[in-house]
Amino acid sequence: MISTWCAHRLRPASAREWKHGGVSTATDSSTIEQQLIRRREAVAAAWDLDDAIVLISAGELISRPGRADATYRFEAHTEYYYLTDRNRPHGVLAFDPAAGWVDFVAPVTADDRLWSGAPAAGPEGPTTDDLEAWLRQRRARAIAGLGAPPPATLAADVTLDRQLSEELRFDLDVVRRPKDPVELERMRTAERATGAAFAVAAGLIEAGVSERQLQVEFEAEALRRGADAIAFETIVGSGPNSAVLHFAPTDRRLGTGELVLIDAGGEYLGYASDITRTYPVDGRLDPEQRELHAVVHAAQRAAIDRCAPGAEWRDVHRVAAATIAEGLAAHGLLRGDPETLVESGATWLFSPHGIGHLVGLGVRDAAGPLRQRRHDPKPFPNLRMDLPLEPGMVVTVEPGVYFVAAILGDPERRHRFRDQVDWQQVDRLLGFGGIRIEDNVLITADGHEVITADVPVLR
Ligand code: GLY
Numbered sequence: 001m002i003s004t005w006c007a008h009r010l011r012p013a014s015a016r017e018w019k020h021g022g023v024s025t026a027t028d029s030s031t032i033e034q035q036l037i038r039r040r041e042a043v044a045a046a047w048d049l050d051d052a053i054v055l056i057s058a059g060e061l062i063s064r065p066g067r068a069d070a071t072y073r074f075e076a077h078t079e080y081y082y083l084t085d086r087n088r089p090h091g092v093l094a095f096d097p098a099a100g101w102v103d104f105v106a107p108v109t110a111d112d113r114l115w116s117g118a119p120a121a122g123p124e125g126p127t128t129d130d131l132e133a134w135l136r137q138r139r140a141r142a143i144a145g146l147g148a149p150p151p152a153t154l155a156a157d158v159t160l161d162r163q164l165s166e167e168l169r170f171d172l173d174v175v176r177r178p179k180d181p182v183e184l185e186r187m188r189t190a191e192r193a194t195g196a197a198f199a200v201a202a203g204l205i206e207a208g209v210s211e212r213q214l215q216v217e218f219e220a221e222a223l224r225r226g227a228d229a230i231a232f233e234t235i236v237g238s239g240p241n242s243a244v245l246h247f248a249p250t251d252r253r254l255g256t257g258e259l260v261l262i263d264a265g266g267e268y269l270g271y272a273s274d275i276t277r278t279y280p281v282d283g284r285l286d287p288e289q290r291e292l293h294a295v296v297h298a299a300q301r302a303a304i305d306r307c308a309p310g311a312e313w314r315d316v317h318r319v320a321a322a323t324i325a326e327g328l329a330a331h332g333l334l335r336g337d338p339e340t341l342v343e344s345g346a347t348w349l350f351s352p353h354g355i356g357h358l359v360g361l362g363v364r365d366a367a368g369p370l371r372q373r374r375h376d377p378k379p380f381p382n383l384r385m386d387l388p389l390e391p392g393m394v395v396t397v398e399p400g401v402y403f404v405a406a407i408l409g410d411p412e413r414r415h416r417f418r419d420q421v422d423w424q425q426v427d428r429l430l431g432f433g434g435i436r437i438e439d440n441v442l443i444t445a446d447g448h449e450v451i452t453a454d455v456p457v458l459r
């Protein structure tokens with residue numbers, strides 16, 4: 001339901017023409033317009049509102065504390081971006097079931113023209129200056145707020161219905177989860193850049209190279225090869241640092257015999273890739289590294305094999321955890337049958353995160369539980385979502401095995417798991433680090449496609 005007034009505003013801002021203008025959609029502008037219409041229609045149908053109105057806000061520039069007018073890089077709230085394809089602050093997309101969508105864009109200011117190169121002509125159609133009047137005409141109606149908090153200038157006019165907002169967010173998440181062709185094309189662009197960057201970084205790995213050097217070369221290559229941003233803070237951890245799940249690279253130099261874990265991704269027009277590989281610094285895994293790397297790889301293959309429409313994400317996690325338990329028992333670190341080791345939490349000591357997450361519009365896309373499960377306890381600690389997979393979803397599948405001193409040095413855990421863990425072996429391996437392998441998996445009508453399969457698991 002798109003009113004004529006707003007239809008012309010469907011055209012996304014054709015920038016990085018100027019700094020806070022939006023994002024370039026030069027390559028897909030006709031299909032993005034079609035998708036914006038489809039997305040808005042799908043969301044309106046899912047909401048099925050009678051009388052309530054909805055405000056979806058882009059968000060504001062965020063100041064860097066104490067640094068005068070310096071701000072963080074602006075990213076519009078994903079809910080606003082999904083429905084406008086505009087990466088510009090202050091905007092509000094409004095919906096009234098009786099009148100359709102209205103896209104209120106911030107007026108261009110003299111400062112925008114001076115500092116950011118904004119065009120002389122302001123945006124066509126309604127601006128955020130018109131929003132107050134639009135709201136005044138709808139007084140006494142319930143208001144749901146999605147995206148970022150509404151602009152502070154509206155505070156007096158807007159009291160959000162929190163419960164309604166939460167319900168509508170569940171509906172919007174359901175619409176957002178399956179990626180449409182425009183989203184998938186952007187993800188594949190991000191993936192190609194990321195794959196190229198992995199090839200460069202992997203080729204540079206040798207003793208004496210620093211984590212930071214790998215980060216710099218990875219990011220430069222991703223940006224050269226089509227990424228327009230880095231999707232999240234690049235993780236490069238060598239030796240013991242590879243056991244830190246989100247390690248920030250340092251000037252530590254890679255040592256002979258160590259592992260180095262790279263978890264990184266480029267982004268394109270808001271869409272992310274998220275890949276992890278763990279490489280031996282010397283080009284060859286030693287026998288124990290080989291065994292544990294094979295355990296993680298087997299867990300990943302078992303989990304990916306499960307990825308198909310209707311598969312429960314908790315079962316994808318469970319099969320990976322059971323494969324890890326089996327592998328660690330074969331190694332001698334764990335004792336017992338895999339299912340008991342998973343249920344007791346013994347496997348978690350070495351694999352303390354969920355199997356993955358939705359990836360797409362940002363590195364963490366619209367995850368969460370099914371609406372009817374929202375008050376249930378999580379089936380596994382740190383599991384980011386609890387729902388069945390559907391065609392069009394893209395998930396990361398990223399099992400890992402780590403030797404984390406903060407977990408494994410805990411006396412209470414050592415006591416609780418005294419029969420299930422060989423603690424002498426653990427002590428020997430405390431400096432080993434960790435191994436993670438992560439790919440991005442598109443759920444198809446009859447199974448899955450690993451969209452990151454062009455990045456070799458080892459070099
Ligand atoms: N890139 C962090 C993660 O894999 O979730």
Ligand code: MN
Nearest residue numbers: 263274275438
């Ligand atoms: Mn990752």
Ligand code: MN
Nearest residue numbers: 274396398438
């Ligand atoms: Mn990930």
